[in-house]
Amino acid sequence: MKARIIFAMALTAGLLGWSPSPSHACGGFFCGQQPVDQTAERIVFAVNDDGTVTMIVQIAYQGSAPDFAWVLPLGAVPDVESLDVFPQAALTALDANTGPQFQWPDDLDCYGGLAFDAAGSGPPSRSDGEVTVHIRETVGPFDVAVIESRDPGALVDWLRTNGFRVTSPMEPYIRIYTEEGMKFLALRLEPGRDVSDIEPFMFTLPGQAPSIPLRITALAAEPEMGILVFILGDRRFGPANWPEVEVDSGDIVWSPYTWPLETNWTALVARSVDEAGGRGFVTEMAGEAAPYLELARASTPRDEEQARAQEALIGILDGHRYLTRLYTRLSAEEMTIDPTFRRTAGGDVERTRMLPRYVEGRDMCDVAYGGGSGVADATTPCDFASCGAGGLCRPVPAADGTVVAGCACVPGTTARTTFDPRGRAIVACQDMRMSFLNPGDREVPGATPLPDPCVGFDCGAGGACVAMNMTPTCQCADGLVAIGSLADDGSRLTSCTRPSLRVPAGFYNRRLAALPAELPGGREVYVPPPDPVLTAAGGGCAVTPSPAGASGWLVLVALGLLVARRRRNG
Amino acid sequence: MRRLPVLAVLLGVLAAGCAGGEPAAPGETWAELGTGEWEFVSLTDEQEVDLIFGSQGGYHVWASIRTEGLDPSRVMLEVETQVGDDSRPAEHSRVPVDLEVDEVTGVQQFIGWPAVLAHPGCAVDRMIRVHVTLTDRRGVVAGDECYVMPRLPDWAPPPPTCE
Numbered sequence: 001m002k003a004r005i006i007f008a009m010a011l012t013a014g015l016l017g018w019s020p021s022p023s024h025a026c027g028g029f030f031c032g033q034q035p036v037d038q039t040a041e042r043i044v045f046a047v048n049d050d051g052t053v054t055m056i057v058q059i060a061y062q063g064s065a066p067d068f069a070w071v072l073p074l075g076a077v078p079d080v081e082s083l084d085v086f087p088q089a090a091l092t093a094l095d096a097n098t099g100p101q102f103q104w105p106d107d108l109d110c111y112g113g114l115a116f117d118a119a120g121s122g123p124p125s126r127s128d129g130e131v132t133v134h135i136r137e138t139v140g141p142f143d144v145a146v147i148e149s150r151d152p153g154a155l156v157d158w159l160r161t162n163g164f165r166v167t168s169p170m171e172p173y174i175r176i177y178t179e180e181g182m183k184f185l186a187l188r189l190e191p192g193r194d195v196s197d198i199e200p201f202m203f204t205l206p207g208q209a210p211s212i213p214l215r216i217t218a219l220a221a222e223p224e225m226g227i228l229v230f231i232l233g234d235r236r237f238g239p240a241n242w243p244e245v246e247v248d249s250g251d252i253v254w255s256p257y258t259w260p261l262e263t264n265w266t267a268l269v270a271r272s273v274d275e276a277g278g279r280g281f282v283t284e285m286a287g288e289a290a291p292y293l294e295l296a297r298a299s300t301p302r303d304e305e306q307a308r309a310q311e312a313l314i315g316i317l318d319g320h321r322y323l324t325r326l327y328t329r330l331s332a333e334e335m336t337i338d339p340t341f342r343r344t345a346g347g348d349v350e351r352t353r354m355l356p357r358y359v360e361g362r363d364m365c366d367v368a369y370g371g372g373s374g375v376a377d378a379t380t381p382c383d384f385a386s387c388g389a390g391g392l393c394r395p396v397p398a399a400d401g402t403v404v405a406g407c408a409c410v411p412g413t414t415a416r417t418t419f420d421p422r423g424r425a426i427v428a429c430q431d432m433r434m435s436f437l438n439p440g441d442r443e444v445p446g447a448t449p450l451p452d453p454c455v456g457f458d459c460g461a462g463g464a465c466v467a468m469n470m471t472p473t474c475q476c477a478d479g480l481v482a483i484g485s486l487a488d489d490g491s492r493l494t495s496c497t498r499p500s501l502r503v504p505a506g507f508y509n510r511r512l513a514a515l516p517a518e519l520p521g522g523r524e525v526y527v528p529p530p531d532p533v534l535t536a537a538g539g540g541c542a543v544t545p546s547p548a549g550a551s552g553w554l555v556l557v558a559l560g561l562l563v564a565r566r567r568r569n570g
Numbered sequence: 571m572r573r574l575p576v577l578a579v580l581l582g583v584l585a586a587g588c589a590g591g592e593p594a595a596p597g598e599t600w601a602e603l604g605t606g607e608w609e610f611v612s613l614t615d616e617q618e619v620d621l622i623f624g625s626q627g628g629y630h631v632w633a634s635i636r637t638e639g640l641d642p643s644r645v646m647l648e649v650e651t652q653v654g655d656d657s658r659p660a661e662h663s664r665v666p667v668d669l670e671v672d673e674v675t676g677v678q679q680f681i682g683w684p685a686v687l688a689h690p691g692c693a694v695d696r697m698i699r700v701h702v703t704l705t706d707r708r709g710v711v712a713g714d715e716c717y718v719m720p721r722l723p724d725w726a727p728p729p730p731t732c733e
Contacts, residue, residue: 045625051725053625075627076727181730182627206727207625209684235608240684241665277666340624342632342682343608 039419040226040327042091042200045210045341046316047233052079053210056086056202056316059187065195069165070187073177073213074205077134077146078185082204085140089309090316091200094230097292098285098325098351102254102263105357110256110365130154134183141197142187152178160444164188167443169436172520173216182213209240211340215519218335219436220469222418223428224270224386226329229281231341232320236286239326240342245272245280249353253383254364262384263355266421270329270386278334278389278513285325285351293317325351331388332434336516381405384420388413391429392507394481394499406481408503410510412525414466415482416473417492427484427494431512435468435522463496478508599639601712603702606634607682613716621694621720622684629690629729631720633683633700640706642669642678647704651685654697654717661688669704680704690729693720 044056061068104110131154135146145162149155152175159166164186166174174184187201210231231237238244247268254263273280296314301307317323326341357365362378380403382393387407396406409415409429416430437443439452454465459474463482466473474482476496481503485493515521605611605619611634613619619631633649647667652660663686669678685700687693698720703713722728 051723055625073626075624177627180627205625206623206725208622209624209630211624211626211628213626240682241663243667338626340626340628340630340684342684345608345681 039222039421039423040095040228042095042228042230043212044086044091044094044202044230044316045232046320047208047210047231047237048204048319049234051206051208052204053207054082054202054204054316055210056091056200058088058091058200059198061195061198063195065189065193067165068187068189068195068198069159070201071159071164071166071170071174071216072185073180073182073216074146074185075182075211076206077148077183078203078205080135080137082202083135083137083139083144084202085142085199086202086316087305087309087312088199089305090312093309094292094313095228097295098230098323100265100284101352102252102261102265103352103354105355105365107357107365110357131158133158138190139201140199141189141193142201143190145186146183147186148183149178155184159184159186165444167437168441168445169219169520169522170216173219176519177213177216209340209342210237211338214330214335214338218332218434218519221330221332221335221434223331223388223416223430224329224418225331226266226327226421229326229341231324231326232289232316233322233324233343234320235322235343236283236346236348237324237326237341238283238344238346239281240340241337242339243276243280245269245276245282245328247272247282250356251359252353252355253359253362253379254355255377255379256365257377262422264379264383266329267384267386269327270388273328273330273334274389278330279337279339281326281328281339283324283346283349284327285323286346286349287323288348289317289320289323292323329386331428331431333431333512333515334389336519385426386428388429390431390510390512391415392503394501394503396481396483396497396499398483403500404483406483406497406499408479408481408499408507409476410512411508412512414468414473414475415484415494415496416468416471417484417486417494425484425486425492427482430468430473432466432468432525433512433515433522436520437469438523439467439470458495460495460497463494478505479503597639599637599710599712601635601637601702601704601714603700603714603716604634604636605632605718607632610634610636610679610681613718615717616697617716617718618721619718621687621690621722621726623722623726624684628686629693629720629722630684630686631698631700631718633685633702634679634681635683635702635704635714636677636679637669637704637712638677640669640678640704640710640712641708642671643707645669645680645704645706647680647683648702649683649685650699650701651687652699652701653689653692654699658689658692661686687720689732690720692732694722694729695719
């Protein structure tokens with residue numbers, strides 16, 4: 001879609017492109033059958049004994065090679081000898097071998113006729129005008145620069161002059177990080193290189209507390225985007241300035257008819273983080289790193305790619321006693337604080353979770369629950385969906401007789417088709433304020449004004465198209481929900497339709513939280529005040545959060561926010 | 571050691587103190603500011619503490635708090651750091667947190683908040699003030715304050731010059 005044109009270069013923390021990748025890699029460590037969140041951004045931190053942190057960041061990108069640029073704020077200049085690429089296969093294998101495993105209930109009634117197992121196995125710097133160029137190297141397919149300036153304008157000019165595309169929306173974020181004294185790591189593809197050459201990038205910095213520069217990621221984040229963090233160190237790590245969120249295994253809905261076994265784990269994580277105020281990490285696994293190191297060493301690579309991945313994994317696992325795996329799902333409006341991580345006193349967290357037989361009164365083992373068709377179970381599509389903090393899932397009968405998940409969106413949000421962790425098209429509600437490039441804007445100074453991506457886009461009856469970062473989305477009339485699909489050419493389709501279960505009127509009285517005034521904004525959005533009549537009539541809406549209440553400290557829930565506005569920059 | 575004034579909103583509050591202070595009477599609300607990344611470490615006034623350099627920038631000291639008498643769920647934690655001579659503006663952070671509760675002693679704690687120094691170059695080897703306030707959903711407030719001296723590890727990059 002158009003989004004890839006717009007953000008083809010802008011991506012910052014690498015959180016861009018969204019083409020689902022193969023979920024399985026195959027000897028030993030590279031032969032996992034465990035499904036992974038194909039759409040998650042993966043980041044590895046190795047907290048070393050010498051006061052340094054090695055960071056490996058996956059770079060997902062869709063677009064043309066000349067447009068590729070990747071900019072990451074850094075606290076210090078990385079060791080030039082540490083700059084390297086890291087095999088994607090190694091990251092995927094680490095993910096597949098440490099992710100949640102789900103064990104069927106210890107209940108013989110659940111095994112009738114269904115007998116499959118869910119578990120798988122610093123050089124001298126030079127000053128270039130007002131910009132200090134600490135590093136300029138070729139690393140793998142990348143032209144790499146580490147630069148610094150106290151003048152954000154000079155820094156942006158240097159990047160553009162040297163062929164690193166910086167879009168207009170990036171400028172205020174660069175200013176914020178520049179004011180904080182940050183350096184910038186910038187990557188672009190060397191001439192003659194293709195986007196298929198892009199690999200995760202690794203580097204080592206001085207520092208003790210790992211952190212993710214998430215604020216700048218908001219520029220191009222998909223709604224409910226997965227972020228997967230691995231931290232290798234001398235003990236367990238957890239978030240320091242974000243809550244650690246726990247998910248009750250008793251809430252895991254699962255479908256016995258799917259292979260690999262489908263659970264609502266990622267949706268539960270998303271909802272739990274939303275309930276925690278939009279920030280939080282779930283510890284999916286924590287334990288000694290030695291078993292993974294041994295498994296990697298014992299694996300027999302089938303080809304050169306696996307051999308390279310094996311060598312890279314051994315290199316990063318060796319010398320670190322403990323591995324922590326943290327997962328979250330966030331939308332752009334929740335990326336307001338960069339998470340920092342610290343050592344914790346917590347114990348091991350097993351990756352295997354026992355599935356419950358009963359969830360909210362439903363028997364997950366009752367194969368006839370859904371009507372005795374022989375293929376139905378106790379789940380509904382909404383169990384596995386996450387519509388975002390501003391959304392409510394409702395089932396929708398599809399033309400082919402199946403039922404799909406649809407999302408109703410609160411005022412100020414719009415339905416965007418994105419991808420679930422399995423790479424399937426789904427819808428999530430996106431905060432309309434978080435659109436940083438809009439029709440008529442110029443992507444870079446002097447460029448042609450951007451066209452309207454909504455031209456010719458059909459949201460269906462009762463739907464209105466809204467351009468979000470140059471991707472068409474749909475605002476549906478009250479009572480309708482949006483469903484998503486993919487066209488034959490892979491473009492995203494979204495349409496409004498009536499759900500089989502009514503959306504409570506009170507749902508539309510929910511309001512977006514205020515955004516931090518100090519962060520750059522996207523478009524201005526008028527959000528009508530709550531309707532007291534609707535509020536009274538809509539008391540049946542179970543998802544409407546109660547406003548701040550007497551405690552008075554739920555400041556992020558904007559009870560008094562009659563008009564939600566963000567100042568638009570540029 | 572410098573103590574906060576009593577911060578009573580709904581219930582009586584007594585600060586327990588930077589260095590452990592005088593023991594609070596049974597039933598009274600108190601708070602003790604300490605340090606520690608993964609466990610509570612008591613502080614004495616003017617004690618040296620590690621200045622942590624974040625891998626993505628910024629300098630902070632770890633602030634940990636022990637308290638008693640609060641509703642431990644969704645407590646508003648407010649932390650303020652400032653160069654001790656007040657020559658630079660203070661850095662504030664405010665966030666709801668859940669306190670861990672020791673089931674045996676009833677003592678509540680929050681471990682490892684990164685108390686960021688807005689002007690780290692002005693703080694190294696000088697005294698800084700760290701002030702913490704906890705407010706629970708009933709409005710009960712407890713707090714403490716310490717003056718500590720940040721020390722930067724030899725390997726860490728020096729912070730920007732104090733201007």
